[in-house]
Amino acid sequence: MLSKKSQYAFKALTYLSERFDKGPVLISEIAKKKKIPLKFLENILLELKRADILDSKKGKGGGYFLKVNPAKVKVATIVRLINGPIAMLPCVSLYFYERCKNCNETSCGLHDMMIEVRDATLNILDNRTLKDLVV
Amino acid sequence: MLSKKSQYAFKALTYLSERFDKGPVLISEIAKKKKIPLKFLENILLELKRADILDSKKGKGGGYFLKVNPAKVKVATIVRLINGPIAMLPCVSLYFYERCKNCNETSCGLHDMMIEVRDATLNILDNRTLKDLVV
DNA sequence: ATACAGTCCACATAGTTGGTAGGCTATCGC
DNA sequence: GCGATAGCCTACCAACTATGTGGACTGTAT
Numbered sequence: 295m296l297s298k299k300s301q302y303a304f305k306a307l308t309y310l311s312e313r314f315d316k317g318p319v320l321i322s323e324i325a326k327k328k329k330i331p332l333k334f335l336e337n338i339l340l341e342l343k344r345a346d347i348l349d350s351k352k353g354k355g356g357g358y359f360l361k362v363n364p365a366k367v368k369v370a371t372i373v374r375l376i377n378g379p380i381a382m383l384p385c386v387s388l389y390f391y392e393r394c395k396n397c398n399e400t401s402c403g404l405h406d407m408m409i410e411v412r413d414a415t416l417n418i419l420d421n422r423t424l425k426d427l428v429v
Numbered sequence: 430m431l432s433k434k435s436q437y438a439f440k441a442l443t444y445l446s447e448r449f450d451k452g453p454v455l456i457s458e459i460a461k462k463k464k465i466p467l468k469f470l471e472n473i474l475l476e477l478k479r480a481d482i483l484d485s486k487k488g489k490g491g492g493y494f495l496k497v498n499p500a501k502v503k504v505a506t507i508v509r510l511i512n513g514p515i516a517m518l519p520c521v522s523l524y525f526y527e528r529c530k531n532c533n534e535t536s537c538g539l540h541d542m543m544i545e546v547r548d549a550t551l552n553i554l555d556n557r558t559l560k561d562l563v564v
Numbered sequence: 565a566t567a568c569a570g571t572c573c574a575c576a577t578a579g580t581t582g583g584t585a586g587g588c589t590a591t592c593g594c
Numbered sequence: 595g596c597g598a599t600a601g602c603c604t605a606c607c608a609a610c611t612a613t614g615t616g617g618a619c620t621g622t623a624t
Contacts, residue, residue: 488591
């Protein structure tokens, strides 16, 4: 399951995608409209900024905005950044790989099945962007 | 990601599947062969028994064994039992559904996408059984 | 200069995960 | 019946993660 943090992130990103190229948006505005705890949202947006998804401006007229076109930001990227691995096992994860102790990957039925699941999932999340979240 | 508990459960179930219809297997044997902490495994097997996946016999010559044919036990069932929801959002979960606050499901891009992910995942996990884990 | 708005750090608190301890209960073989 | 065996049950615990909150600091526009 996606954490609440991830869900908040997607809500915020959707909001910002709808306002792409229309100037900075206040954290407080996003928090209010999307009903996200203000200080928590602050942390999330900062994290997205550090990952070069968002950019910000301080002072009057400041706020957050998307750094690139929403059609360029894959959903999979956001999930990995805020939520962590997409795969169901460390030993089949592409970005968070860890070797399986006590289980040789060459003959593990679970391993093979979870690769299938991973690929089926990525087939969707890698081909959808923030733009697709706006309906 | 699947919890360690889930991974242990699958290891144990694989072991028991290989020995289906060959009499009870000791917890301690499974723990040793699959390198699972004994007492932790005890809890897991008990949970699987309460869910009618396994059965057990006490006393000398006792142990755990599969209650039904491994080909009859879906992987999805085990995941839900030990790990919880398969879906990435409560509002798209079939077995653990919870309504989304502040997000009407009829027009939520994330919602629709996560239904796709859920279905793609279930397409695999609902059509594989314990038998498929034995290679 | 001042108000604004994001940045940073530290803390709080609840719940989950992974694991352990120890006694209880049912069953088998003699 | 009795002792050994082996699962059952209850409780506990440490570490970590998730979900926040508070407050001071920094940069910017006017």
